[in-house]
Amino acid sequence: MGRNTLIAALSAALALAGLSLPASARTTQAELKPVPGGFTFEQPVFGRFDQGSLQRGYKVYAEVCSSCHAMDLMYYRNLCQQNGPFFDPKHPNSNEAPICKAIASSIKVPDVDQDTGDATQRPATAADKFRNPFPNKIAAAASNGGAAPPDLSVMARAREGGPQYIYSLLTGYVSPPAGLTVPAGKYYTPYFPGDLGSAWTGAKDKVPQGGFISMPFQLSPDRVTFDDGTKSTTDQEAKDVATFLAWTAEPKQTERKEAGLAVMIYLLLLAGVLYVSYRTIWRNVSH
Amino acid sequence: MVDTANAESHLKDDPSRRDFIHIAAVTGAVGGVAALAWPLVDQMNPSGDTLALATVEYDFSKVALGQQVSINWRGKPVFIRHRTPAEIAKAVADDHAAMPDPQTDEARVKPGKADWLVLVGVCTHLGCVPGFGGGEYGGWLCPCHGSVYDTSGRIRHGPAPKNLAVPDYAFTGPTKVKIG
Amino acid sequence: MSGHPPSTYEPKTGIERWLDARLPIVRLAVDLMDFPTPKNLNYWWTFGGILAVCLVTQIVTGVILAMHYVPNADMAFNSVEHIMRDVNYGWLVRYIHANGASMFFLAVYIHMARGMYYGSYKAPREVLWLLGCIIYLLMMATAFMGYVLPWGQMSFAGAVVITSLFSAFDQVIPGLGTAITTWLWGGFAVGGATLNRFFSLHYLLPFMIAGVVVLHIWALHVPGNNNPTGVEVKSKQDTLPFHPYYTVKDGFAIVAFFVLFAWFVFFAPEALGHVDNQTPANPLVTPAHIVPEWYFLPFYAILRSIPQKLFGVLAMFGSIGMLFALPWLDTSKVKSMRYRPSARIFFLLFVATTVLLGWCGGKEPDDMVMTMGHTATGDPTGFSVVWFSRILAVYYFAYFLLVLPILGLRETPTQVPANISTPVLGGAAMPAGSAAQAEKKG
Numbered sequence: 001m002g003r004n005t006l007i008a009a010l011s012a013a014l015a016l017a018g019l020s021l022p023a024s025a026r027t028t029q030a031e032l033k034p035v036p037g038g039f040t041f042e043q044p045v046f047g048r049f050d051q052g053s054l055q056r057g058y059k060v061y062a063e064v065c066s067s068c069h070a071m072d073l074m075y076y077r078n079l080c081q082q083n084g085p086f087f088d089p090k091h092p093n094s095n096e097a098p099i100c101k102a103i104a105s106s107i108k109v110p111d112v113d114q115d116t117g118d119a120t121q122r123p124a125t126a127a128d129k130f131r132n133p134f135p136n137k138i139a140a141a142a143s144n145g146g147a148a149p150p151d152l153s154v155m156a157r158a159r160e161g162g163p164q165y166i167y168s169l170l171t172g173y174v175s176p177p178a179g180l181t182v183p184a185g186k187y188y189t190p191y192f193p194g195d196l197g198s199a200w201t202g203a204k205d206k207v208p209q210g211g212f213i214s215m216p217f218q219l220s221p222d223r224v225t226f227d228d229g230t231k232s233t234t235d236q237e238a239k240d241v242a243t244f245l246a247w248t249a250e251p252k253q254t255e256r257k258e259a260g261l262a263v264m265i266y267l268l269l270l271a272g273v274l275y276v277s278y279r280t281i282w283r284n285v286s287h
Numbered sequence: 288m289v290d291t292a293n294a295e296s297h298l299k300d301d302p303s304r305r306d307f308i309h310i311a312a313v314t315g316a317v318g319g320v321a322a323l324a325w326p327l328v329d330q331m332n333p334s335g336d337t338l339a340l341a342t343v344e345y346d347f348s349k350v351a352l353g354q355q356v357s358i359n360w361r362g363k364p365v366f367i368r369h370r371t372p373a374e375i376a377k378a379v380a381d382d383h384a385a386m387p388d389p390q391t392d393e394a395r396v397k398p399g400k401a402d403w404l405v406l407v408g409v410c411t412h413l414g415c416v417p418g419f420g421g422g423e424y425g426g427w428l429c430p431c432h433g434s435v436y437d438t439s440g441r442i443r444h445g446p447a448p449k450n451l452a453v454p455d456y457a458f459t460g461p462t463k464v465k466i467g
Numbered sequence: 468m469s470g471h472p473p474s475t476y477e478p479k480t481g482i483e484r485w486l487d488a489r490l491p492i493v494r495l496a497v498d499l500m501d502f503p504t505p506k507n508l509n510y511w512w513t514f515g516g517i518l519a520v521c522l523v524t525q526i527v528t529g530v531i532l533a534m535h536y537v538p539n540a541d542m543a544f545n546s547v548e549h550i551m552r553d554v555n556y557g558w559l560v561r562y563i564h565a566n567g568a569s570m571f572f573l574a575v576y577i578h579m580a581r582g583m584y585y586g587s588y589k590a591p592r593e594v595l596w597l598l599g600c601i602i603y604l605l606m607m608a609t610a611f612m613g614y615v616l617p618w619g620q621m622s623f624a625g626a627v628v629i630t631s632l633f634s635a636f637d638q639v640i641p642g643l644g645t646a647i648t649t650w651l652w653g654g655f656a657v658g659g660a661t662l663n664r665f666f667s668l669h670y671l672l673p674f675m676i677a678g679v680v681v682l683h684i685w686a687l688h689v690p691g692n693n694n695p696t697g698v699e700v701k702s703k704q705d706t707l708p709f710h711p712y713y714t715v716k717d718g719f720a721i722v723a724f725f726v727l728f729a730w731f732v733f734f735a736p737e738a739l740g741h742v743d744n745q746t747p748a749n750p751l752v753t754p755a756h757i758v759p760e761w762y763f764l765p766f767y768a769i770l771r772s773i774p775q776k777l778f779g780v781l782a783m784f785g786s787i788g789m790l791f792a793l794p795w796l797d798t799s800k801v802k803s804m805r806y807r808p809s810a811r812i813f814f815l816l817f818v819a820t821t822v823l824l825g826w827c828g829g830k831e832p833d834d835m836v837m838t839m840g841h842t843a844t845g846d847p848t849g850f851s852v853v854w855f856s857r858i859l860a861v862y863y864f865a866y867f868l869l870v871l872p873i874l875g876l877r878e879t880p881t882q883v884p885a886n887i888s889t890p891v892l893g894g895a896a897m898p899a900g901s902a903a904q905a906e907k908k909g
Contacts (some may be wrong), residue, residue: 004555044734073548095339115349150746152397154548157737193755205841239618242359252551252558259559260733266322267726270315277312277579281715285506285707316718326556330531333554 006137032190034161034168054085057244073153076104077126083254149215156249163242186212235256348462375377378439412447503706505694511581513720528564538666540659543618572762586802587693593794596685612665619744697802705887764828773854789867798875827856
């Protein structure tokens with residue numbers, strides 16, 4: 001009885017600890033919970049990216065987001081690496097993949113002239129980082145009403161809800177409820193964290209969820225033309241770019257899940273063999 | 288002690304089963320550790336960003352005749368030398384002279400581009416960077432231990448065993464060379 | 468049973484005899500493997516071995532991460548991402564290290580709870596217990612400094628809050644706390660100098676842990692293992708040689724533990740982390756809701772439950788200090804709670820208390836455990852987290868300072884078996900049935 005009680009108590013304790021974890025990770029801000037975008041790649045074991053969606057997502061980033069948002073941790077070669085948007089088994093070396101070389105060379109990045117030391121522009125190479133739209137953070141803030149657009153490299157890991165949050169935010173702009181004063185240069189969305197108490201003139205216990213964001217609504221049907229013929233709706237654009245950002249946040253996640261499956265099978269087999277070995281050795285010990 | 292002895296004697300009754308399952312367990316564990324060792328070793332190999340910079344392109348239009356530039360390739364100096372006809376003639380004339388690592392000058396340049404000599408500027412002795420213009424062959428002299436290279440970058444005397452290495456390179460345009 | 472039995476090692480070859488006369492290291496290894504171990508140890512005892520594996524894992528992966536990490540405030544965040552993206556298998560090594568810390572604490576908490584339940588801290592094992600407490604303190608320091616290294620927002624906030632605890636000493640001697648924090652920071656705030664020294668210490672402390680672990684094992688091998696009955700080993704009949712009996716049992720438990728570990732590493736690597744740490748540290752902005760890693764939450768809750776700064780800090784350190792005093796607070800002559808029915812209930816309450824304190828630590832103090840109404844401005848009123856953690860903190864301290872000292876003098880334990888083998892073999896001296904029943908699965 002003694003040991004059973006202990007086991008029961010500790011299991012209960014661990015279960016409680018488990019329950020408390022998501023709670024501890026959650027913030028108390030009163031933004032709306034993101035809507036699930038049907039992102040099957042989020043499934044912990046078998047979730048995989050759809051390459052077509054990643055390619056479309058890159059296009060949305062390149063044609064819409066990249067005019068304001070940097071991705072300082074991403075290089076053009078990353079697009080062609082294993083499990084990336086433009087990975088082609090014929091070109092396993094992402095540095096030499098023609099698609100990435102072509103993507104890079106169509107973009108001009110700043111450089112320093114080797115002879116004069118002057119600032120100059122040159123076509124990017126696959127080894128270059130994604131072009132930063134602004135020379136520095138101050139310029140980024142100055143060009144955007146004082147709010148520097150955040151770097152998107154790990155955005156999907158840096159917000160509760162990840163890709164669901166990005167998808168919800170991009171599609172969730174609504175007209176502000178009556179009684180909410182939206183400051184100049186700001187936009188209301190219920191998915192953006194914030195505290196609207198001071199901008200709310202209605203009932204004190206009915207402060208709307210969400211916050212003010214400096215980014216205007218960006219996506220619209222056919223804002224981006226998809227090369228694979230997928231119909232370019234706002235919803236599709238948002239889903240694809242959220243998928244792309246989920247990939248950039250951790251480009252090695254497919255490798256991780258694949259390795260994990262092999263490791264799990266190995267560990268379970270080894271545990272089984274060890275258990276039999278243990279029972280064999282202890283067979284005649286009364287304990 | 289009694290039941291310990293019992294246990295042991297009983298195990299001895301059935302050696303095949305005992306052997307198989309324990310050997311399987313130990314083999315499985317050792318195999319797992321060995322498999323885990325690879326990532327722990329491989330992490331010290333060049334990382335993705337290092338590999339991405341394994342190739343450099345250089346525009347040599349501004350390198351005048353008789354001049355050379357040193358560019359950084361994979362963390363090592365690469366000499367791109369615009370050779371004068373006199374330097375080339377001197378190198379070709381010595382093609383069949385006795386040297387530690389015999390090689391013709393032609394084999395060390397691209398066809399029709401004998402005026403461009405591309406070398407990894409690392410002495411084959413112990414890795415110092417040789418300087419141009421020293422030594423009696425009009426080529427490079429290594430400051431560390433006095434290895435002397437000729438105008439083709441071939442070792443002529445001194446402790447170095449090999450000629451200065453010619454990297455993989457290709458002319459990608461009229462004034463462009465890609466190294467690596 | 469005290470100390471090792473006479474050594475059974477007999478060097479066979481000339482080289483073995485030569486080495487044995489000069490450095491008897493083979494003899495040491497053989498004697499450790501032959502060490503007579505109580506035969507009734509259950510799975511709770513495998514966590515010692517699991518912890519040894521955790522320590523080795525953390526040191527090996529940590530040394531590797533240090534090959535790629537840059538302890539510079541401008542580059543630390545990106546160097547971690549460089550490990551995740553470009554270093555070969557860097558993601559694997561980093562995820563093992565980051566989740567390994569959580570696994571380490573999970574195992575150490577189970578190990579400590581096992582020691583508390585079965586009275587493993589009592590004579591003659593007080594020094595063994597104290598060394599364990601020192602290891603735990605060093606682990607907390609190491610984990611805290613390690614969490615700062617990725618230099619995300621939560622790293623930074625954690626460094627600020629924990630180092631600022633020392634500023635409470637300003638309330639003892641004005642200026643003392645400020646002097647200490649300035650010294651810790653190497654500046655007027657947490658910054659690059661702080662990061663660099665934390666990196667140095669984070670690298671050093673695990674080796675100190677390893678040293679104390681050697682002492683811990685030494686101190687274990689003098690009295691030998693405690694066991695679920697709490698009755699000391701009386702004869703050879705009570706024991707088995709460590710190898711192969713416990714190597715295989717520990718081995719199985721370690722692999723089973725690895726299944727859980729691997730689940731986190733491969734399938735939920737950031738479940739135990741916090742999203743705010745994916746934003747580079749910014750001294751000008753603090754995240755809206757800062758929480759420490761889960762393994763510190765109970766102590767964090769105790770800290771916040773007391774509104775006065777100095778006493779909050781003292782209570783937090785005191786809650787850890789209780790562990791050091793434990794061997795002298797428990798007055799019971801019976802080691803194992805298997806034979807202390809009432810102590811068992813208080814112990815389970817204590818475990819539940821620490822878990823609930825952890826839950827409180829993850830909440831905002833003004834959050835409601837039970838909402839009973841709303842104020843005019845719409846804020847909820849009722850039983851708040853801060854009050855809940857106060858009640859829990861009171862029980863936490865009462866368990867050490869009141870329950871254990873008094874209960875040992877007043878309770879009536881059930882009959883303790885005469886020796887380990889008797890209940891095991893189903894002999895006449897069977898106690899209240901409970902032990903034997905539980906034992907069969909052991």
